[in-house]
Amino acid sequence: xxxxxxxxxxxxxxxxxxxxxxxxxxxxxxxxxxxxxxxxxxxxxxxxxxxxxxxxxxxxxxxxxxxxxxxxxxxxxxxxxxxxxxxxxxxxxxxxxxxxxxxxxxxxxxxxxxxxxxxxxxxxxxxxxxxxxxxxxxxxxxxxxxxxxxxxxxxxxxxxxxxxxxxxxxxxxxxxxxxxxxxxxxxxxxxxxxxxxxxxxxxxxxxxxxxxxxxxxxxxxxxxxxxxxxxxxxxxxxxxxxxxxxxxxxxxxxxxxxxxxxxxxxxxxxxxxxxxxxxxxxxxxxxxxxxxxxxxxxxxxxxxxxxxxxxxxxxxxxxxxxxxxxxxxxxxxxxxxxxxxxxxxxxxxxxxxxxxxxxxxxxxxxxxxxxxxxxxxxxxxxxxxxxxxxxxxxxxxxxxxxxxxxxxxxxxxxxxxxxxxxxxxxxxxxxxxxxxxxxxxxxxxxxxxxxxxxxxxxxxxxxxxxxxxxxxxxxxxxxxxxxxxxxxxxxxxxxxxxxxxxxxxxxxxxxxxxxxxxxxxxxxxxxxxxxxxxxxxxxxxxxxxxxxxxxxxxxxxxxxxxxxxxxxxxxxxxxxxxxxxxx
Numbered sequence: 001x002x003x004x005x006x007x008x009x010x011x012x013x014x015x016x017x018x019x020x021x022x023x024x025x026x027x028x029x030x031x032x033x034x035x036x037x038x039x040x041x042x043x044x045x046x047x048x049x050x051x052x053x054x055x056x057x058x059x060x061x062x063x064x065x066x067x068x069x070x071x072x073x074x075x076x077x078x079x080x081x082x083x084x085x086x087x088x089x090x091x092x093x094x095x096x097x098x099x100x101x102x103x104x105x106x107x108x109x110x111x112x113x114x115x116x117x118x119x120x121x122x123x124x125x126x127x128x129x130x131x132x133x134x135x136x137x138x139x140x141x142x143x144x145x146x147x148x149x150x151x152x153x154x155x156x157x158x159x160x161x162x163x164x165x166x167x168x169x170x171x172x173x174x175x176x177x178x179x180x181x182x183x184x185x186x187x188x189x190x191x192x193x194x195x196x197x198x199x200x201x202x203x204x205x206x207x208x209x210x211x212x213x214x215x216x217x218x219x220x221x222x223x224x225x226x227x228x229x230x231x232x233x234x235x236x237x238x239x240x241x242x243x244x245x246x247x248x249x250x251x252x253x254x255x256x257x258x259x260x261x262x263x264x265x266x267x268x269x270x271x272x273x274x275x276x277x278x279x280x281x282x283x284x285x286x287x288x289x290x291x292x293x294x295x296x297x298x299x300x301x302x303x304x305x306x307x308x309x310x311x312x313x314x315x316x317x318x319x320x321x322x323x324x325x326x327x328x329x330x331x332x333x334x335x336x337x338x339x340x341x342x343x344x345x346x347x348x349x350x351x352x353x354x355x356x357x358x359x360x361x362x363x364x365x366x367x368x369x370x371x372x373x374x375x376x377x378x379x380x381x382x383x384x385x386x387x388x389x390x391x392x393x394x395x396x397x398x399x400x401x402x403x404x405x406x407x408x409x410x411x412x413x414x415x416x417x418x419x420x421x422x423x424x425x426x427x428x429x430x431x432x433x434x435x436x437x438x439x440x441x442x443x444x445x446x447x448x449x450x451x452x453x454x455x456x457x458x459x460x461x462x463x464x465x466x467x468x469x470x471x472x473x474x475x476x477x478x479x480x481x482x483x484x485x486x487x488x489x490x491x492x493x494x495x496x497x498x499x500x501x502x503x504x505x506x507x508x509x510x511x512x513x514x515x516x517x518x519x520x521x522x523x524x525x526x527x528x529x530x531x532x533x534x535x536x537x538x539x540x541x542x543x544x545x546x547x548x549x550x551x552x553x554x555x556x557x558x559x560x561x562x563x564x565x566x567x568x569x570x571x572x573x574x575x576x577x578x579x580x581x582x583x
Contacts, residue, residue, distance in 0.1 A: 038066035043113040046076065046094040046136045047083060058145045062152045069153060072112065073146045081112060082133035086120075093118060094136060097128070105129040151178075155185055164197045171201025172229065179205050200227050207237050212245050216252050223256025226263025228424060230256075267424045272546050273539060278431035280538025281438040282500070284531060285493040286511045287518040288441055291530040292486030293366075294519055299374055299483070300385040304515060305508020306395035307487045310365050311358035311494025312503035313399065316408045318357050322350035330402040348413035351499070358495035359488040366487020370480050378479070392508070399505035407502035416499055430499050437496060441489060442531055448485070449527070458482050521562055523572030532573055537562070 038061055045057035061069050075081050075096060084093045094112040101107050106127035109118035118126045138146075154166030167185075170178045179202065186198040199221065206218035219237070222230040234253045241249040286308060293301050301307075320326040325339035342350075373391060377384040412430060420427040449455035457478045460468040469475050497507065518537060522529030537558065545554030566572075 038064045038069050039072070039113050039115070042069070042072050042076070043094045043111075046081060046112070047092040051139075051141070055142060055145045058142065058149060061149050062156075065153065065156060070150055073150065076136050077138060077143060077146055079135040081136040082109075082128075082130065083136055084109060084118065084126075084128060084133040095128075095133070097130065101129075102127065105131070152181065155181065160191055160194055163191075163194050167194070167197040167201045168229075171197075171204040174205050174208050174233075176205055176208060196225065200225060200230070203227070204230060204233055207233055212248065215245075216248060219249070219252040219256045223252075223259035226260050226267075226424070228260060228264060231260055263424070268546070270423075270425045272542050274425065274427065274431070276539030276542035277535060278428075278435060278538070279542055280535035281431075281435040282497070283511075283514055283518050283538055284438045284534035285434060285441060285496060286490070287515040287530055287534055288438075288445060288527070289486040289489030289493065290515045291519050291522070291527060292445075292489065293483055294516070294524065298381065299378070300381050300388065301369075301374070302385055302389040302512065303369060303392040303395060303508075304388075304487075304490055305510075305512040306392045306399075307362050307365055307369070307508075308490040308494040308497070308511065309395075309399060309503065309505070309508045310362045311491030312410075312498045312507060313403060313408070313494075314358040314361040314491065315351070315354040315495045315498045316403070316410050316503055318354040319350045319410055322347055322353070328402060345414065348415060351413045351416070351495075354495055355492065358491040360491075362491020362494065363484040363488035366490070367480060367484040369487070370483035374483065375476065375479065396505045396508075403505075405505065407504035409502055410498040412499050434496050434500075437492075441492065442527065445489070445527060454478075454481060517559075517562060521565065521572055523574035526572070526574040529572055529574035 041057055041061060041064070045054045048054040048057060058073075061073075072081075080096060082095055082097065084095050085091070095109040095118050096112060097107040098110055099108045106129045109126050109128050110116070111118050118128075120126050151166055151170070154162050155170075157163050157166070167182065170182060182198055182202050182205070186195060186202065189195050189198060203218040203221040203225075204227075206214050209215055209218070215237070219234060222234065234256055238250055238253040289308070290301070290304050293299050293304065317326055321337065321339050322342050323339050324341060326335070326337040328335045369388075369391060373387050374384060377387055416430045416433055418429050420429070420432075447455075449458060457468070457473055460471075460473055461475050461478050461482075465475055468478075494503070494507075497503070497511075514537075518533045519530055521537065522531070522533030540561065541554060541558050544557050545551045548554050548557070
């Protein structure tokens with residue numbers, strides 16, 4: 001590796017010795033190590049008497065990239081490795097003690113060198129206590145070597161997140177001796193995110209350089225990349241600048257801070273927009289079923305929120321069946337259903353299985369509601385409002401009797417638990433999923449209404465119920481299927497809301513008002529209007545909350561804007577056309 005004389009001239013004698021020392025233990029060790037494993041090297045280092053030789057052996061672990069290095073060094077530092085010697089002339093053997101203690105306090109001994117049980121001359125396992133062996137010794141110099149090895153192993157880790165975490169630690173610590181290693185890593189790194197972290201860390205370390213030009217270049221680099229963590233470092237650099245360097249540093253810091261502030265505003269604006277879109281997606285998923293039952297059928301269903309909760313509880317039941325089982329005591333009767341005891345990725349599949357279960361269970365509840373109550377109240381909106389409100393209270397009490405008054409906890413599957421970070425903007429996977437989920441539901445609903453025979457019958461009944469009946473359309477069956485489909489969509493909404501928070505008996509009451517508001521603003525019975533309304537309300541809500549700095553004031557202002565909008569357009573964004581004379 002070529003090293004310029006200009007670079008070496010900038011290093012102090014202490015830093016130069018550290019740099020070449022780092023290169024020394026990063027280089028292949030050849031005959032010193034041979035084909036020894038990391039465990040063999042650590043075992044040799046533990047019994048090595050010479051301090052410098054011991055540190056050299058520890059430093060040599062960097063090139064091995066063995067997963068056993070980090071836990072073994074941690075055990076060594078925590079005094080969990082012991083040196084056992086059967087007699088004065090016997091070799092010293094590093095061991096760890098595992099298992100439970102027997103009556104004498106002894107435990108099973110495992111050799112560090114190969115992870116095999118320690119045996120005596122007759123081949124029988126040896127049990128020893130901590131008093132029978134000495135702890136592997138270590139001092140401050142050796143502990144510093146441990147830290148260096150762990151840091152460098154993290155820097156070369158195959159896991160991108162681990163590399164970024166190690167680089168961030170180096171940068172925030174501003175350790176100048178790590179600068180050559182970071183520069184070397186930057187030349188070989190392929191990942192864009194890791195390269196960004198390396199550039200930031202190198203610039204942060206260079207803020208402490210004695211050369212004014214290097215410091216100015218570092219400040220400008222931090223400004224260009226919009227480094228948010230560097231703002232405090234830049235402020236400190238400006239305050240500590242002295243003499244002739246102060247004007248140039250102050251100007252560079254001012255420009256960099258302005259660039260970073262501009263980046264922060266852009267990131268906040270994008271984050272607010274995404275939060276608004278994700279909130280709008282949640283409203284859309286919840287309100288889409290209501291757009292069917294209320295918009296197309298004209299039924300004011302106050303139990304829509306509780307039908308949505310059915311989907312949430314269905315998700316909880318499926319999760320329990322995939323896990324340890326379902327244990328309930330409805331009406332004082334014990335009910336225990338064994339589970340499949342799945343783990344890891346297999347358990348995460350519970351959510352995929354829960355989606356159709358949530359849809360079908362909510363659709364069946366909606367079907368029963370339509371057959372038992374709603375079908376007697378068509379064209380009687382006030383009576384349907386009161387009746388379904390009563391049904392909602394009954395359903396809430398049933399939830400309490402079956403599942404308890406407390407919220408139930410639903411775990412997020414692994415594929416919905418992470419997030420993406422782009423330009424300091426977080427995109428949680430569950431929020432991205434709900435957005436895609438909402439788009440899929442809208443497309444599916446549109447295809448159902450425009451490309452299927454059921455959709456043709458629904459549109460015919462909506463436009464003119466009497467004429468459709470005269471043409472042989474079984475309007476009651478169409479009403480039943482339409483109500484069941486809208487209720488099924490509410491069940492899907494409940495399944496996804498279970499990934500954003502807990503499910504409880506009162507969950508539906510938190511969304512029912514927002515649902516009606518979204519449907520009315522979009523235009524009763526218009527799917528496209530519901531989409532536009534949900535996204536607009538979501539973005540406006542998040543933007544106003546951010547601008548006013550108070551969620552309550554933000555929601556109040558959104559409600560006031562909606563009231564004024566409905567004064568201007570009482571029928572909403574899009575007016576549903578009908579051929580009925582009653583319209």
